[in-house]
Amino acid sequence: MNNWKFLIGLLTILSLAACQKGSDDSDTPVTNPNPVDPGPIASDFEPDIDVQRISRTPRLNFVKGSTNPTRDGWPQEGQEVFWNARVKVYGGYTFKEVHYSWFLDGVKVKAGIADLGPESTTYFKLPWSWQFQRKELRFVIEYGGDVQEVTSLNNELATYTDALSVGFGVTPVVYDYFKETQQEYQRASNSFEDWAQIQVKKWNEIFENAIYPETPNGVIDRVRLDTIWLDEGIGGQKFQIDPMRYDQTVDLTYFFIEAGPYTSLEVYQDKQRSYALGEPNIYDGVLFHEVGHGRYLIDVYAFDIQPNFGDLIDIHVNGIRLNETEYFPPYPSKAFQTPEKGLMNGNHSFLDRFSAIALNRRAGERAITNNFHTADAEGLAFAVAPAKNTFSFTDSNGIPISNAQVKVYYDHSEQGYYLNIFSDEYFFEAQTDDHGNALMPDGFVEYLEDYPFVTVAGQERDYKPTTFIIEIKKDNEIGFAFLESFRVTLAFWENAEEGQFEFKVDLKPF
16 A cells, blocks of 8 residues: 555656656746745745746757848748747745736737746747748736736737847846846836847837838838847856857847946946936847847948048148038038938937848848858948949039039048048049039949958958048039948949939039
């Protein structure tokens, strides 16, 4: 009799252990590390159920150099995948009879009840047949028990099934800082994961609202927080050296370290510095800007020409430097600033037009170079120009400037990625016809396509943002205009054979 009791007890324990451990393909929530109901335990945290992220298995690497990245690195059509909602319990109490539900495009597709033990981490799984069609996927926790949560605003999470995946590397001290301080800033956030999800949600909103004539539906892609790595190394140096060594299953990565100019503990802790950047403890626009480089975006502010920051305009009119005369179009300002503003140029609350167009050209693609801000990712395939390029000039009254001399000056600095140096040595010369049109010589295209820029660190970049200064002179009048090279890139994307560029120039006697 005692042997039978022992055997039954042993089988019961093994059965519970198996249920506790689970597997990637199991339909049972997988909980770790504490049993469901040991009673209250000591904890440094207030009670909270935190739906932290939704990941997908199997995890697939992106394919470097892929010529078909809208399919390579994605699951195959109809392949069985699993969506995994990670739920973390903070505090020393058990949450009993927690109701959970999965929704696809607002329709409930799975529901259940689970007990969540103190300081536990549980993965709730949803099997799904993969399809290349966007679905909104939502996981919801509902709890009506006696334990009072510090916030219930992090009890559900929504994402998109076709979203690009994002992974963040974070040092433990930064991770702990967000857990300790987020409730001071926003009620919906109680962890680093919650704060990260708020960033991703904001990015998706910015994508959706990036509406321009060329992007009438905004940016097509969406992003999804997939992975967080805790780096036990010193100061996050592992991430800075080679973040891709950790995970090539995600399309975009970034790291959070103790010290640095951005995404660092010293920035988040420094209130004066934080507010100068916008409050990064709520929304860190600088993070979005830097992540954008990993999706091939460039610093649009690099098209500015700013002598106060080291640029040199050594083009002369009547013996005086151009930007110190009234002939300089931004006069009385001595600097030129591109009108293209947004995420990659000074305002992180919306996406600039050029970046929106560039992102849509890569819509649905997994990463093909790196998933991080590297020289070979930034500006990928931007160094292009139409085969034929025509400049059209009108005066301030809209009248064509005919039979005028045109000179094109270019930056010939080799000292830095953002440095611009112009001299009286012009690059191209042309003549307008009776309609104010001037055809650029072949060298204009060759310059844009065959001018990789070597940085100080010795990394060759595929594209260097540059702005041309254009002089037009007729009789005793002269005027100037600017052409950012991204406008040439946009013209190529619209028509690879022919680009048309229009300039309205205010001619003045000289």
